[in-house]
Structure formats: C-alpha cells, structure tokens
Amino acid sequence: METKIESLTIGKVARLAEIGVETMRFYEREGLIESPPRRASGYRQYPSDTVDRVRFIKRAKALGFSLREIKELLSLRAAPRTKCTDIRQRALRKIQDIDEKTDTLRRMRKALTKLVAECEGSRPVTECPILASLSTQKEKP
Amino acid sequence: METKIESLTIGKVARLAEIGVETMRFYEREGLIESPPRRASGYRQYPSDTVDRVRFIKRAKALGFSLREIKELLSLRAAPRTKCTDIRQRALRKIQDIDEKTDTLRRMRKALTKLVAECEGSRPVTECPILASLSTQKEKP
C-alpha cells in the first residue's frame, strides 16, 4: 500500500453506482466518463468521484435525457476555455427543459392525487383524471 | 355531412399531436391507443380526445417513462372493474416515482442556476456544480 489515494477498480465503481461493468466501458467509449489512468496491467483506476458521475448519468437517463444530452450537461463546465456567455446560454436552455419537465410532472402528480382521492371516497372511477389534467395544455416544440 | 360528430383521420391526429402517422399505428399495435372505429373503407376514425392521449404519451416519454409504464398510467382508470384499493396502490406508487424525478430535477436546476450565477460573476468555472449538487445523494433502488 504505497499510495493511499482513493482509487477504485471498474467493478467497484459499477457496484457502487449500481450499473454493470460493461456499461461502464460503454460509457467510456461514448465519452460520458473519461478514460481513467491504468495500472501496469492495464486495469482502470478510477478516482472515487466517478461514482457520483455515473449516478448522475443514471438519474438523468431516468428523466428522459439521452446520453447525448447528458454528455452536454456534464461538459458544461468541462471545457475551461469555453466562453462564459456560451456556458450561460446552454445552461439557461437546460433550465428551461427542466422547468418544462417539472411542470409536466406536477400536472401528472395532481392527476394521480385526484385519482387516489376518488378511490378513497369509494366513488366510481369513470373519468380519467390523468388525461383530463393534461388535455388543455398546448405543446411548444 | 351526415354526422357532425367530431372524428379525425389518423393524419389529422398525428399532425395535432406532432407525431408521425406510422407512430400512431405503432402505438395502436402496442395497445397505447385503442383501435378506433373504421369507415367502410377501412379508414380509422378517431374521437378528438385521442389527440390529448397521444400528447400525454409524448410528454410522459420525454420524462423517461417507458411505453409499458405509460400504458400502466393510462390504464389506471381504464378497467372499470378494477378494485379501487388496487388502483390506489398503483397510483401511490406512481406518485412516488414522480416525486423522485421531481427531486432530481430540482437539484439539477439548482446546480445549473449556480453555474449561471458563476458565469455572470465572470469568475472562473473550474468546479462542476452539477456533479457537486448530486454527489451527496444516495440512491434508493
């Protein structure tokens, strides 16, 4: 134990982030996590914060962001040369995306809550509140 | 013009919901929208509320719900025989999912806002607030 610097094998990162080892390598090929240093044997050595990065990827994916979009999100600060105005623009755009998603979730939640209330009141559930709550909203592509 | 009942062709629904005609038929095959009545010619005749249903599908997809999950969401009220307690259970479960997603979005938004603030202050952007804001969160699978 020469260096006590925290470094993890691919398998450990994968277990901590709850994804597969193959997926780790896939993300590396896709440029979502950078190619880590290697031991003499060729084994990857990850810094421990990689786990957070992978968890982030996992969560963002669950929110409907594509790997391409996630890459963009992660690279917002990555390039140190990038003009601040540029970063700002892109970040603001992402915030808009997020606000739209949040709003849709809020409406879905409201609809489901209504459904639950109807069920508790033991009244017949004939109409679909999920649809009803969304029906008036126009989409802005 | 015998019947003034609002009914739309597949193409009209598709245009209104901003998806492709092929996708409409795909969703029908997958059971996400029910097989509508047909004219003598075989042409599908959709009631106008189908547009809302399709828009809902589109939005839910953008939030990371799979078609299977969306089908579940849409069928919560669909089966009138379903026990209320059962519907309630499933709805509550979905609300949990939604709350988790909302929370992640909230944190992402906060991180991006911070990033924007840093850019406005024209300070160097060295750290990645997106990751930082998520790093302390443990995942609950």
Add this chain to the structure above:
DNA sequence: CTAAACCCTGTAGTATGGTACGGGCTGTAT
C-alpha cells in the same frame, strides 16, 4: 502456489421505440 474472482479487448447480439418502404385502395379538389 493455485483457484476463484476480476480485469482486458473486441465483436456480436438484444430490447425498445420508432421509421421507411412497397404495393395497393380511397377521398377530394379541379
């Protein structure tokens, strides 16, 4: 020292969610 568990590269296969024909009727506007 050796066996089990891990890691390596490369390639191939899978699931999901569409998208694009081909070949052929139908509706409608001029």
Add this chain to the structure above:
DNA sequence: ATACAGCCCGTACCATACTACAGGGTTTAG
C-alpha cells in the same frame, strides 16, 4: 374523371443504449 394526397397492411430497417460472449491476462485469498 382524374390526379394527387391520404389511408390501408405487412414487413423490413434503423438508432439508442445496453448486454453477452470469447479468449486471454491479473489479483488476491487461503
């Protein structure tokens, strides 16, 4: 009445995001 957009079905193909080998070297616990 005819052209041309729109619809029908069936099948094939596509991108994305994994997932699973095959064939081989490496670590590490006992």
